Amino acid sequence: MPLTLKDIAKIAGVAESTVSRAINNKPGVGAQTREKIMEIVREHNYQPNQLAQGLAKRETHLLALIVADLTGPGYSEIIKSMEKTANQAGYQLIICNTDNNLAKEKTYLNLVGQHRVDGAIILGGTLANNNIMKLALNQDELLVLVNCLAEEVLIPTVLVDNARGGYLATVHLLEQGLEKIALVMGPANDFLESEKLNGYQQALADYNIPFREQLIIKTNLSREGGYNAFFRVMKIDELPDGFFVTNDLLAIGLTEAIKMGGYLIPGDFAVVGYGDSIISAVINPALTVVAEPLQQLGRLAAEYIIKLINDQAIEEVIRVLEPELIIRESSSP
Amino acid sequence: MPLTLKDIAKIAGVAESTVSRAINNKPGVGAQTREKIMEIVREHNYQPNQLAQGLAKRETHLLALIVADLTGPGYSEIIKSMEKTANQAGYQLIICNTDNNLAKEKTYLNLVGQHRVDGAIILGGTLANNNIMKLALNQDELLVLVNCLAEEVLIPTVLVDNARGGYLATVHLLEQGLEKIALVMGPANDFLESEKLNGYQQALADYNIPFREQLIIKTNLSREGGYNAFFRVMKIDELPDGFFVTNDLLAIGLTEAIKMGGYLIPGDFAVVGYGDSIISAVINPALTVVAEPLQQLGRLAAEYIIKLINDQAIEEVIRVLEPELIIRESSSP
DNA sequence: TTGTAAGCGTTATCAA
DNA sequence: TTGATAACGCTTACAA
Numbered sequence: 001m002p003l004t005l006k007d008i009a010k011i012a013g014v015a016e017s018t019v020s021r022a023i024n025n026k027p028g029v030g031a032q033t034r035e036k037i038m039e040i041v042r043e044h045n046y047q048p049n050q051l052a053q054g055l056a057k058r059e060t061h062l063l064a065l066i067v068a069d070l071t072g073p074g075y076s077e078i079i080k081s082m083e084k085t086a087n088q089a090g091y092q093l094i095i096c097n098t099d100n101n102l103a104k105e106k107t108y109l110n111l112v113g114q115h116r117v118d119g120a121i122i123l124g125g126t127l128a129n130n131n132i133m134k135l136a137l138n139q140d141e142l143l144v145l146v147n148c149l150a151e152e153v154l155i156p157t158v159l160v161d162n163a164r165g166g167y168l169a170t171v172h173l174l175e176q177g178l179e180k181i182a183l184v185m186g187p188a189n190d191f192l193e194s195e196k197l198n199g200y201q202q203a204l205a206d207y208n209i210p211f212r213e214q215l216i217i218k219t220n221l222s223r224e225g226g227y228n229a230f231f232r233v234m235k236i237d238e239l240p241d242g243f244f245v246t247n248d249l250l251a252i253g254l255t256e257a258i259k260m261g262g263y264l265i266p267g268d269f270a271v272v273g274y275g276d277s278i279i280s281a282v283i284n285p286a287l288t289v290v291a292e293p294l295q296q297l298g299r300l301a302a303e304y305i306i307k308l309i310n311d312q313a314i315e316e317v318i319r320v321l322e323p324e325l326i327i328r329e330s331s332s333p
Numbered sequence: 334m335p336l337t338l339k340d341i342a343k344i345a346g347v348a349e350s351t352v353s354r355a356i357n358n359k360p361g362v363g364a365q366t367r368e369k370i371m372e373i374v375r376e377h378n379y380q381p382n383q384l385a386q387g388l389a390k391r392e393t394h395l396l397a398l399i400v401a402d403l404t405g406p407g408y409s410e411i412i413k414s415m416e417k418t419a420n421q422a423g424y425q426l427i428i429c430n431t432d433n434n435l436a437k438e439k440t441y442l443n444l445v446g447q448h449r450v451d452g453a454i455i456l457g458g459t460l461a462n463n464n465i466m467k468l469a470l471n472q473d474e475l476l477v478l479v480n481c482l483a484e485e486v487l488i489p490t491v492l493v494d495n496a497r498g499g500y501l502a503t504v505h506l507l508e509q510g511l512e513k514i515a516l517v518m519g520p521a522n523d524f525l526e527s528e529k530l531n532g533y534q535q536a537l538a539d540y541n542i543p544f545r546e547q548l549i550i551k552t553n554l555s556r557e558g559g560y561n562a563f564f565r566v567m568k569i570d571e572l573p574d575g576f577f578v579t580n581d582l583l584a585i586g587l588t589e590a591i592k593m594g595g596y597l598i599p600g601d602f603a604v605v606g607y608g609d610s611i612i613s614a615v616i617n618p619a620l621t622v623v624a625e626p627l628q629q630l631g632r633l634a635a636e637y638i639i640k641l642i643n644d645q646a647i648e649e650v651i652r653v654l655e656p657e658l659i660i661r662e663s664s665s666p
Numbered sequence: 667t668t669g670t671a672a673g674c675g676t677t678a679t680c681a682a
Numbered sequence: 683t684t685g686a687t688a689a690c691g692c693t694t695a696c697a698a
Binding site for chain 1: 335380381382383384385387388393395398402403404408409410412413416417420425426427428429430432437443444446447448449582585611612614615616617
């Protein structure tokens with residue numbers, strides 16, 4: 001059973017309030033008394049009970065990290081940097097993996113409502129907008145969104161400019177002299193995916209290349225999806241000369257299919273992927289990719305929620321980060 | 334400001350203690366009263382303040398997940414399953430990324446001491462045995478170890494039989510008719526790595542193949558490490574015919590080096606890796622690997638710590654899980 | 667500068 | 683079956 005503040009007060013022969021002031025570096029304690037108290041605190045390695053502190057101050061120093069699937073691409077990196085930033089400010093992150101399960105998501109959002117946590121960060125995933133809207137509007141709960149976007153309601157958000165990413169990838173391929181660029185992407189109802197499509201279209205427009213619906217392959221974000229996408233595209237009348245793939249798994253499948261078909265990358269088809277995971281470097285040839293600033297994403301999200309908690313102003317409510325093109329072998333002639 | 338138990342009591346016209354009994358399904362409340370109270374609870378969507386509950390009951394329903402590096406191989410999968418199990422039992426996981434920083438590790442272990450969490454799970458990493466020993470011995474703190482092992486002190490542990498993994502990999506190569514099997518591994522002071530070496534040696538012994546120190550390449554767990562390992566091994570007098578690589582990154586580097594040298598896998602060199610990540614399937618040719626039961630690892634760890642918290646007996650204090658060999662192209666003739 | 671005492675929202679003990 | 687009331691460990695007016 002650890003020592004309590006009361007114990008320390010007794011040992012020091014002062015009142016509890018004096019000890020409280022001393023350990024919280026608050027004014028109103030004589031230098032002598034303060035030193036004496038701190039001495040005892042050190043000696044006994046006293047640690048305040050944060051539960052009691054939380055109850056009295058009505059704060060937990062806990063943050064909920066709500067994520068649909070912890071194993072998502074780049075999430076470890078994002079979370080690591082998030083945790084680091086939060087920790088430096090004295091906050092801890094609670095893992096809330098919703099498994100895309102609406103009931104679980106609701107339960108977790110409730111943590112915020114119950115004042116179990118001081119705020120929540122929602123990372124990626126399709127948003128159950130209703131839940132979030134309720135939370136954000138009806139109550140004064142603190143939320144930050146990362147790599148996803150809420151409709152109809154303004155919530156502080158940090159995300160990567162996926163349209164820009166799509167634009168960069170497509171322009172890069174166009175600059176290689178290619179004109180028939182296929183886009184292999186996930187479901188278009190996913191906001192992140194549709195943004196990449198927008199960027200793709202914008203690039204074509206800027207280069208006066210007509211948009212062809214046939215070249216857009218929407219599939220599920222899996223290896224098989226990528227694999228089949230290639231053979232689907234090979235059935236159209238005019239074959240593509242390059243591919244922009246919006247996801248790692250898709251890229252794996254696609255490149256396998258290309259090789260399986262006896263074609264060369266980038267000789268027959270140039271390929272640009274999305275997300276700079278280890279996978280893109282392992283794929284042969286090494287994949288040119290649009291890289292997202294994962295660490296920055298995590299850090300900013302943590303900074304945002306902590307600012308919110310401390311009633312500090314946030315410069316940009318929707319903070320958009322720039323992706324970067326990393327050129328490797330799969331796209332150079 | 335959410336409703337409190339007091340508010341409910343006032344509305345129901347009963348004492349707080351009665352409400353407490355009712356919502357906690359405790360005996361000593363008349364059926365009528367109970368129903369009336371629960372009605373009001375539902376109507377107002379009352380949620381008990383868990384901080385206050387924790388203070389009164391001296392439990393937080395929080396678990397610390399202490400990990401050296403969140404981005405470790407397979408950790409997402411382990412953690413996901415851990416979180417699921419914990420959550421089903423009403424516990425939440427707090428992320429504690431130590432960054433291999435002893436000071437941070439100490440701080441985090443303190444969470445347990447401060448009764449900020451009910452228990453802690455330590456996942457992988459080199460152990461600062463001193464810290465843990467103190468915690469486990471001096472105080473009655475609750476700890477579970479996953480994929481690491483404490484010396485000198487008995488702490489409930491869940492881990493994969495890495496010696497068995499090394500054995501399986503080596504025997505598989507031997508069964509292919511190979512006799513000169515090189516082992517590319519990380520630093521031998523890492524318990525997990527040295528276990529794999531043990532398994533390797535046992536396999537050789539069982540097949541009456543002499544152990545040759547030359548064939549053991551110890552390097553850092555990186556892509557470059559794997560790459561250089563190949564060229565180091567090519568300098569010895571009698572070349573190997575197969576490789577057992579204990580890590581994904583090493584495998585990437587090694588296969589690159591083999592191809593760079595103009596050799597074929599498995600024609601010239603068979604390769605077996607460790608850990609069934611997506612990477613092993615991407616490497617060309619697809620890698621035969623020793624796969625670890627990641628989900629089981631996470632689930633059991635959570636179950637263990639919860640049992641510990643509830644004073645339930647644990648069947649095996651050190652629970653050893655079996656790895657499994659997944660045969661792909663890199664090792665078949 | 668220091669102490670007293672009332673909260674924070676529960677649970678638990680003991681009477682009634 | 684119920685209700686007061688004292689904890690739990692800390693913060694914070696308000697007094698002294």
